[in-house]
Amino acid sequence: MRISVFGLGYVGCVSAACLAGQGHEVIGVDVNQVKVDLVNDGKAPVVEEGIGELVADVVRSGALRATTDVREAIAGSEVSLICVGTPSEPNGSLCTTYLERVTEQIGAALAERGGRHTVVFRSTMLPGTCLNLLVPILEKSVGGTAGVDVGVAVNPEFLREGTSVRDFFDPPKTVIGELDTASGDVVAALYEGLPGEVFRVPIPTAEAIKYADNAFHGLKIGFANELGAVCQALGVDSHQVMDVFLADRKLNISPAYLRPGFAFGGSCLPKDLRSLVHAAQRADISVPILSHVLPSNADHLQRAVEMVERTGRRKVGLFGLSFKPGTDDLRESPLVELAERLFGKGYDLRIHDANVSLSRLLGANREYIENRLPHLAQLLADSVEEVLDHAEVCLVGTKDPAVLSALPHGGDGPLIVDLIRLPDAEARRAEPGYMGLAW
Numbered sequence: 001m002r003i004s005v006f007g008l009g010y011v012g013c014v015s016a017a018c019l020a021g022q023g024h025e026v027i028g029v030d031v032n033q034v035k036v037d038l039v040n041d042g043k044a045p046v047v048e049e050g051i052g053e054l055v056a057d058v059v060r061s062g063a064l065r066a067t068t069d070v071r072e073a074i075a076g077s078e079v080s081l082i083c084v085g086t087p088s089e090p091n092g093s094l095c096t097t098y099l100e101r102v103t104e105q106i107g108a109a110l111a112e113r114g115g116r117h118t119v120v121f122r123s124t125m126l127p128g129t130c131l132n133l134l135v136p137i138l139e140k141s142v143g144g145t146a147g148v149d150v151g152v153a154v155n156p157e158f159l160r161e162g163t164s165v166r167d168f169f170d171p172p173k174t175v176i177g178e179l180d181t182a183s184g185d186v187v188a189a190l191y192e193g194l195p196g197e198v199f200r201v202p203i204p205t206a207e208a209i210k211y212a213d214n215a216f217h218g219l220k221i222g223f224a225n226e227l228g229a230v231c232q233a234l235g236v237d238s239h240q241v242m243d244v245f246l247a248d249r250k251l252n253i254s255p256a257y258l259r260p261g262f263a264f265g266g267s268c269l270p271k272d273l274r275s276l277v278h279a280a281q282r283a284d285i286s287v288p289i290l291s292h293v294l295p296s297n298a299d300h301l302q303r304a305v306e307m308v309e310r311t312g313r314r315k316v317g318l319f320g321l322s323f324k325p326g327t328d329d330l331r332e333s334p335l336v337e338l339a340e341r342l343f344g345k346g347y348d349l350r351i352h353d354a355n356v357s358l359s360r361l362l363g364a365n366r367e368y369i370e371n372r373l374p375h376l377a378q379l380l381a382d383s384v385e386e387v388l389d390h391a392e393v394c395l396v397g398t399k400d401p402a403v404l405s406a407l408p409h410g411g412d413g414p415l416i417v418d419l420i421r422l423p424d425a426e427a428r429r430a431e432p433g434y435m436g437l438a439w
């Protein structure tokens, strides 16, 4: 199939490269010239396991290219995947500005081109957004009827950053919200041959499923971290507790997101919980459980700040800055928040994150760092050693092997505050100068 992918961020870049790898002819579209140039140079605009090699391969073979020109992309494709961002507005509601703009642009290009085309929304959006907001925009700009002149579907994305390429080829499920059967058939054909059950549902159901997923992930992390903190205070190993809890086959609970560790963050869970709670409040529905997931997460982050304060040391090293290991994504990263709180309290901080440094070097996240985090940019160290030499206390929020192998043992060197329960936490627990956040 000939496919346009709008938005070359984490979802769009991975979708575009993986579909190109599946034999489709893909053209990526982004308003950001840096991302378009990177892709055309065979480089991924995001740091993710396996994505660099895949983009290089599919660009070399001619299966993937990128442009800023919407008309060019629409003229050469029969299906468009919309992967633009839907961030939070300041009041917690969902920002649909990018979705509205891209829908209008695609509609205008389709009006010129003529012929059947299917528009597939992958961005996360609240139930009702597609049918009540985007379909009318599309119909107006195309000058036709959705489901007749232009196909429409919603196909939410369930990738986890850090393992998104693997997740694309082994999805937990495929959800197709279809306006009409022909539109749903187009989406089903895109993923033909991939494992996992396919669910064809009405469009608002598809939109809501994504919120069920993300709200539950946040709830599980909050539950595990609160339990971890209580266990620690009572002298119990919470990971041992969870091991046994999860081994109960009759409960059949997935262990994902249920291991006490650090606070959650990123561009999805916080903003999706926020917009779900905002939508509930607007509908006058009381949601006390969902409303307290983010405050619970904030309390967990505060526990890490207090651990540092209790050490009485002022020179702090932080390993990891992206919102979780294995990605360069800094959006709503709890490690950024932790760094900012410590920086604000006057701690002498140095930070190392290999993925963030690589992305900065490539130019992919340079603008984000310079515009949003200039105060932290000056604290970024190129090497692990630089941070270790500086620090009296080291916070570890990454499983980067270069960091793990360099961390000292046995109280020899800085104190270690393990935020994520390192693979050798069990052995380190007996060592002086080692502290775990919540277990």
Ligand code: NAD
Pocket (backbone or CB within 6 Å): 006, 007, 008, 009, 010, 011, 012, 029, 030, 031, 032, 035, 083, 084, 085, 086, 098, 101, 102, 105, 122, 123, 124, 125, 157, 158, 159, 160, 161, 267, 268
């Ligand atoms: P992102 O911010 O990384 O990427 C969005 C891209 O869209 C940017 O590169 C931006 O320049 C581009 N863009 C904006 N307007 C455009 C336009 N008119 N034409 C072309 N490109 C345009 O976002 P993301 O993290 O990939 O998320 C995209 C959507 O997918 C969001 O709705 C998000 O909630 C959802 N989602 C994200 C993840 C994730 O792990 N990041 C997982 C599942 C779902």
